[in-house]
Amino acid sequence: xxxxxxxxxxxxxxxxxxxxxxxxxxxxxxxxxxxxxxxxxxxxxxxxxxxxxxxxxxxxxxxxxxxxxxxxxxxxxxxxxxxxxxxxxxxxxxxxxxxxxxxxxxx
Numbered sequence: 001x002x003x004x005x006x007x008x009x010x011x012x013x014x015x016x017x018x019x020x021x022x023x024x025x026x027x028x029x030x031x032x033x034x035x036x037x038x039x040x041x042x043x044x045x046x047x048x049x050x051x052x053x054x055x056x057x058x059x060x061x062x063x064x065x066x067x068x069x070x071x072x073x074x075x076x077x078x079x080x081x082x083x084x085x086x087x088x089x090x091x092x093x094x095x096x097x098x099x100x101x102x103x104x105x106x107x
Contacts, residue, residue, distance in 0.1 A: 001057055002037040003046060006068045008054035009033055010105050011095035012088065017046035017055060019085040027079035030106040031089070036076035037069075052096050075107065 010032050017033070018026045025039035026046075035046075035055070047055050058069050095101065 002040040004058045004072050005034050006065050008052045010101040012052045012092045014088045015085045016049040018082050020045040020049050024083045026082050027076045028082035029079050034072040034075045037073050
């Protein structure tokens, strides 16, 4: 089992999770973070830190968001590691709780 960043992160991209990750498994894209499943040690520290509840165990992902498992793995191979917390985008709170944001994901 590994942890997965889901749709709630799109356009919010808070990085509180990055600050607590002991193995630096987060990767950063333009408006989304992913977890590298090959690096994640399943410690779950990041789950409680995410202010938009975008991180969960892959087995707990709702069926309609299961594609984020493969997406995290794919994008983790393309994006660079992020190891320090950064400021959230200025409009992050505006996107909190917005549904159906997948089309806004910038790869």
